[in-house]
Amino acid sequence: MDLLSRSMPGIFIYGLIFPVIFFPLGFNKLQPEISWLFATSMLLVSSLRLVHRVYTSVIYPKKPKLWRHMFQCLSLSQAIILGIFFAMTMYDPILEPIKTISFMTIGGVCAAALISLSPRISIALFNLLCLVTPSIFVSFFVIEDSLPVGFMICIYSGYLVVVGMRSNKEYLRSFVIEAQLEKQRQELEQLNKIDPLTHIYNRGYFNTAFDIQWHSSIRQKKMLSVLLIDIDHFKAINDTHGHLFGDKCLNHIAQTISATAKRKTDLIARFGGEEFVILLPDTDEHNAVDIAEQVREQIASQPFSYQQNELALTASIGVACVLPMVGVNSNSLIEKADAALYDAKDQGRNKVCKYTESSRQQQLL
Numbered sequence: 001m002d003l004l005s006r007s008m009p010g011i012f013i014y015g016l017i018f019p020v021i022f023f024p025l026g027f028n029k030l031q032p033e034i035s036w037l038f039a040t041s042m043l044l045v046s047s048l049r050l051v052h053r054v055y056t057s058v059i060y061p062k063k064p065k066l067w068r069h070m071f072q073c074l075s076l077s078q079a080i081i082l083g084i085f086f087a088m089t090m091y092d093p094i095l096e097p098i099k100t101i102s103f104m105t106i107g108g109v110c111a112a113a114l115i116s117l118s119p120r121i122s123i124a125l126f127n128l129l130c131l132v133t134p135s136i137f138v139s140f141f142v143i144e145d146s147l148p149v150g151f152m153i154c155i156y157s158g159y160l161v162v163v164g165m166r167s168n169k170e171y172l173r174s175f176v177i178e179a180q181l182e183k184q185r186q187e188l189e190q191l192n193k194i195d196p197l198t199h200i201y202n203r204g205y206f207n208t209a210f211d212i213q214w215h216s217s218i219r220q221k222k223m224l225s226v227l228l229i230d231i232d233h234f235k236a237i238n239d240t241h242g243h244l245f246g247d248k249c250l251n252h253i254a255q256t257i258s259a260t261a262k263r264k265t266d267l268i269a270r271f272g273g274e275e276f277v278i279l280l281p282d283t284d285e286h287n288a289v290d291i292a293e294q295v296r297e298q299i300a301s302q303p304f305s306y307q308q309n310e311l312a313l314t315a316s317i318g319v320a321c322v323l324p325m326v327g328v329n330s331n332s333l334i335e336k337a338d339a340a341l342y343d344a345k346d347q348g349r350n351k352v353c354k355y356t357e358s359s360r361q362q363q364l365l
Helices: 002-022 032-054 054-064 064-091 093-116 121-141 147-193 203-220 234-241 242-260 285-299 331-346 357-364
Strands: 224-229 267-272 275-281 303-305 309-311 316-320 352-354
Touching: 002 032, 002 064, 002 093, 032 054, 032 064, 054 064, 064 093, 064 121, 093 121, 093 147, 121 147, 147 203, 147 309, 203 267, 203 275, 224 234, 224 242, 224 285, 224 331, 234 242, 234 309, 242 267, 242 275, 242 285, 242 303, 275 285, 285 316, 285 352, 316 331, 331 352
Parallel strands: 316 352
Antiparallel strands: 224 275, 224 316, 267 275, 303 309
16 A cells, blocks of 8 residues: 555656646647657556556455556556657657657656655566666667667666665665564553553553443443452461562462453453452353352462462452443442442451442441
């Protein structure tokens, strides 16, 4: 697509090139047949290129190879027409009045076309070949005493080849640099989403994803559930074994949760401190409680080991489920899960509790 956009000016330049050469000098009145033949043929191909450009969005996705062949044929057709015209100006006396301006034109077109087509250097070089080959042939084999002109055309063409190759390398290098920058941008974006300690999503990313999922659930009229998970007695673990041990413990819990709630739609994040959160789209209360129980059981059944120390861990989990509606604050779902978590702790910890109206009343006391 970049090649197409770079070659767009050529569609209009090629279409106007012969009228600009012929009409100001009155050549169209001296030789109307030749003038109209070249001007009409070039304008026709330019029109076809414009149609090709307009229907790119239709042709390219379905048949990219056909699209490329059409692009190459149309571009090279105009180069051939201009190349033949340039060769004719070198030996045909009737074109003598426009010989100088034709030389200037072909030189500029060769350079401009090579640079604009340099992303595909093979097309660019073949285009240059179509432009200069007829005139080189005429210089060496048709016109006497025109070898110096032929050699100058060859030297100029060689110079353009070098420039085109260099331009192609710079173009490809820019793509490499752009790809590297994009990769770095994605890595930074990913780092902004990830909690550096537990290597799961952080609170900031959860807030964004939660808001998106809330509105999606409103549109689709589907249930949305949240699990708030709190490691039991974590402060005592930190005080007894140290913060480094506590950090490793958090990482262990994160990996255990990730291995249990592993549906593609589930989102697991560190909510803050020793709290974790699981967002469960399109999940009713019954299934959300089942998942919470699985998580609780997995945490309880997998003791944490670090530096020859083994510690049994448990977690309390609050479950809340709602059908999101327009006008309802999304934070209400988090508040309900937090109230249910308060119930789980109040009932002795290592429990799963779902939200009820009594949960709210108990939390307010």
